[in-house]
Amino acid sequence: MNSVAGDEGIAVSRIVVIDDHATFADLLSGALNREVDLRCIGTANTLEAGVALCIKDEPDLVVIDYRLPDGDGLQGAERILRALPSMRIVMLTGDPTSQAMQRAASLGVCGFLPKDGALSILLDVLRTVRQGEFIVGPALISELLKPRQLEVSMNPGLTARELEVLQLMSQGFDVTANARTLAISAHTCRGYVKSILSKLDAHSQLEAVATANRLGLVGAVGQ
Template sequence: MIRVVLADDHAVVRRGLAGLLESTDDLEVVGVAKDGSEAVALVLEHRPDVAVMDLQMPVLDGVEATRAIVEAQTGTEVLVLTSFSDHARIDAAIEAGAVGYLLKDAEPDTLLDGIRAVARGESPLDPRAARRLLSRATGAGEQQAPSWASSGLSPREVEVLRLVVEGLLNKQIAGRLGITERTVKAHLTSAYQRIGVADRTQAALWVERHGLDHA
């Protein structure tokens, strides 16, 4: 059972999210907060697996609440869920320690899969947020690395990495390519080892720097 704390300043949204999660067999809502301060307190009390965090909230906003949760080292991972997609908020949320970023217009199944992905140690990113992170990295003047062709990646690993950049989760990649989710994980593990990265975000940045997404 994946234990979740929800934080949003709108009562209708809180009730809707809680109802959605409680309709599943593997997600349990252990606390609901109407502001960032309450979210931090609930995380410290319950130590859930995942905190689903809005960004614009009273008392303490979602960015500062995320930072406080990460610094408390409770083992709780933060998944940002917001209606905002502006650059500053994306940057601030990720820099504060959020491991995933989804928008409220996402499909319900995308949100549920995103929470599960965070609990597994993955980093689900809305494609718009992923593009922002990639554009920021390339705009920072980083030195271009050698061509990806010398990395030893297989054609299938290349396909999987491109879909990671699009923001797809393992389950969605499996459906797109007609393979099992276990096979997707195996390809990602192999690809990470070949290119020397540790997670999806690093892999997406590597792909952008090497031009793999345009090949």
């Protein structure tokens, strides 16, 4: 990573914003630059320009819109990660679909958030997201788990505690919060998550939740 030290030695994450709405990109850039630990080092309004900027400047994080005039953000994320495998990418969308979220998770995108969501949530995600994680906004989890006519299968060997962890995962909570809810250690909770991913043949928590929904193992949020 290319984080630099800011005032008083604070680590500053360098961020590129890729969005076809210039006003939105400028507003987000300004908001990032008002934070002591975040800095926007450039914006781009097309997929091609965004990919080129990321490869040239190698930022720590990329915020990319799902819909761009010359392609979609998933195509951009795939190209960026092919060139810079350790890049952390957060995708914004105003029109989420479960297919897009699942593909984003499989590509290695770190976060998938609603474009009209709170700025504070985006800033928190940018500060905490790690390579290999997949953070989804709660509103998008609800969209993912809307009832669909999907084939229901039997429980693929999940224990009662694993089902509890899975249900909490489906509500968008992180490992620390889930561990606190279940009165177990974060280390133990991570072990349950690892087991769940293995049993559901999933590569991320989002994939596990999507598979569990298809199998009828979890209900829609709010039920």
